[in-house]
Amino acid sequence: MSLPIEINEERQEPIYHQIEEQIMTLIVSEHLLAETALPSIRALASQLGCSVITTRRAYQNLEQRGYIKTVRGKGTFVQQVDTKEKSTQKFKTVHDAAKRAVQIAKQHEYSEPEVKELFLKIIKEEYDA
Incomplete structure (x- = not known):
């Protein structure tokens, strides 16, 4: 799965924050529904041309905020957001x-x-x- 995310290196915001904000927007606008599988950290990093560390940080932040969940051995999925x-x-x-x-x-x-x-x-x- 490919996500419609664009990174702008000229913006002052860190790349991980740009990724996080765009995924959050896709979730709250219901372009990504609850239980939808997200790309792996490596796949998303490859798609965006950034480091695995950057995408991992975005996913960790989204998980801490309750937007996504990681299931060991299965992947990362969109959480139900109220x-x-x-x-x-x-x-x-x-x-x-x-x-x-x-x-x-x-x-x-x-x-x-x-x-x-x-x-x-x-x-x-x-x-x-």
């Missing part, structure tokens, strides 16, 4: 992405009205598509 946690995580993901976009706009010296106008234009494009 509705409230899914909702909280979805909000956090969208909020953080929007905040990053605003920070980038400020770095490029966009004014608040210009950022609002840009966001509204993007919203219209995306929802009318």
